[in-house]
Amino acid sequence: MAAASRPDLQERLAVQTANRERENLLRRVRTIDHADGPWLEIGGKRLLSFCSNDYLGLAQHPQLISALRSAASECGVGSTSAHLISGHRTGHAELEEALAVWTGRERALLFSTGYMANLGVLQALLARGDICVQDKLNHACLLDGAKLSGAELKRYPHADVDAAARQLTCSENAGVLLATDGVFSMDGDVAPLRKLAALCAHENATLMVDDAHGLGVLGSHGAGSVEAAGLNQYDVPVLMATLGKALGCAGAFIAGSHSLIEGLVQFARPYIYTTAMPPALAAAALVGVQLAQADTWRREKLSALIARFRHGAAQLGLTLSSSTTAIQPIVLGDAQAALDAANTLEWRGLLVTAIRPPTVPAGSARLRITLSAAHEEAHIDKLLSALEALHLRPASR
Template sequence: MKSPVVTGPFGLGKALAGREQAALLRRRTATDGSTGASLVVDGRDYLNFSANDYLGLADHPAIKAAFKAGIERYGTGSGASPLVTGYSRAHQQLEETLADWLGVEAVLLFNCGFSANQAVLKALLGKEHLLWQDKLNHASLQEMGSQLPCKMKRFGHNDMAALERLLEPNRGLIVSEGVFSMDGDQAPWAELATLAAQSGNWLMIDDAHGLGVLGPQGRGTLAAQGVDPSSVHIQMGTFGKALGVAGAFVGGSRELVDYLVNFARHYVYSTHMPAAQACAVSKSIALVRGADEARARLARLIVRFRQGAAALGWPLGASYTPIQPLLVGESVAALQLAQRLRDSGVWVSAIRPPTVSVGTARLRITLSAAHREQDVDSLLEALGPCPSTDQRGGAHAA
């Protein structure tokens, strides 16, 4: 079908052309199957180093069986928003399981992490408040913060001295990630908790990439760093990464959850996640809690990759999590390297501005417990020795 001629006030074609000229245009790739270790595109098998399936659970037979059983009992959808008829016993049981696992009083389920983050900020922060955010926080947090009537103050990445200088007593909310999604490093949560307590402000963690991977029983970044969960007022996590399903949650005090049930518009006015999905997530949590060996295997693979990449001269970030950013510099160079790996049967996505800062385009390599040692070795062989700075067209970064 021929597309209509697009005219009007929005300049869509010009915006797209500008992105393409700058090597920043995004296109989707339809896959024919994906697990934590492999990917099929156009009939070809690739080693997959771009998924967030950190424990390899997305294809786990027990989780799939729980999903199927949930469909048989509850159907394929929830049928309504949670305050109408969309809140089932399966949702309630998942919330209780999460609260017990993470050491919080209560939990509220959301369809995705983006809406969970935005719901919290929008529901809590008015013009009389302040919002402090790490400069590398996720786009969902940064975007909502820029749209709220409160004043947002961004501090340098993991710079606690800078945050302390910006803080004012009893004025609002400090937000940071547990594991940063593009750099893979962690925020210093003991220091953040101390600053929040001293200043009388609330503290929120986005632990989308730490949950399931870090800490005893996979309880996340706070547990890994020995931080009491009661010192962090709001926890957000997702089910679509290490847990291998989809959806998200917000946890904290019972009062917080009751408040969000009444005032979080993203929750009140959205059709709830299917009950069958909640069944699958509950099964996933049971598996994650007992997955210490998978986490240990993943840790060994991370060390193997880092040692191998360092020996080849590639610049790495200060990350000891499954997210291993290989910094390239310019967008064109990142795309070319990604294509070279793809030609070798290894799938790694190039991450470019505006997702990351200009001049810090990278390959975001992600490891999974589903990978084997020989998979990591194949990735390193495909990468080969790092070319010189001049050849790559970008600067090395620490």
């Protein structure tokens, strides 16, 4: 091919962006000027937010802020190096130990983001010729991790354990890992973890759970969907969760056996070749872990708010998913309908995100409502009143 006939990569990207805008699917960045609990200021407007993942209301907790300030005063801002060079500080080690104890695992390993954690563990565990079986609604980083590993990716219909079983049984001569979200980020429902664990035990497959939206929220001690399902390290050998949602900080971790973590230290490239998270952030996250366990009232309050919202939505005739978690989507189907609804809610002082393809499947654009222990009953009632005024016609599911 002559050089002159090569495609212009930026021009191609511009065409793709224009196509997305024409289909009402263009994403836009919005700058938050100030945050005060569930209240956000954007461009001079004060909005009540229902699109944050701060499920326990810890992101602005004074104890987390104090811990971060104190650690930053003592050891500075950046860790200055990768964990394996000179970036691993006492705060990191203490946080890893606390996370391991909380989740009932032998060890835990910190990553800078959940995306990096999933890429790292899947790339380290899987190789060409192996098979990775995943729920079709898994988060993008699980899918990307499987693709980058070189393993064959097989996807089963959402929460369909029988379909997952068929994919496992036809893979007798390959190493197999089954990966699933614990709580699905766009639908809010919980994976059938007990059935998946039994299936993996029967088929000698490794089960991995991404519990980004379950940690801190589910389980008697807040240890997540795996704890809530009554499963342990042997049932779910690979557990990933994040620090940037219910714990109000940033970062992520993988928890499991000593041999798993030691193997990741040796072979997980996103861990090896990345600067460690700031030690001050680790100190704040450690306080978040402690509060998530001690302040049981946060989960109790969140549960009561979820029940209040679902009861009120039912009285309005709104069709909700089966979610009993903080994620409460209202599926409208059409992307423009979701955008219009979100814009009207914002005009009424509420910030609710319209989620559109390709984040969700085509024809399932939605309002993704998320609740927090930082909300009050009056906030829920304000949201319900605004939703009633929209006269929504949810899509059939």
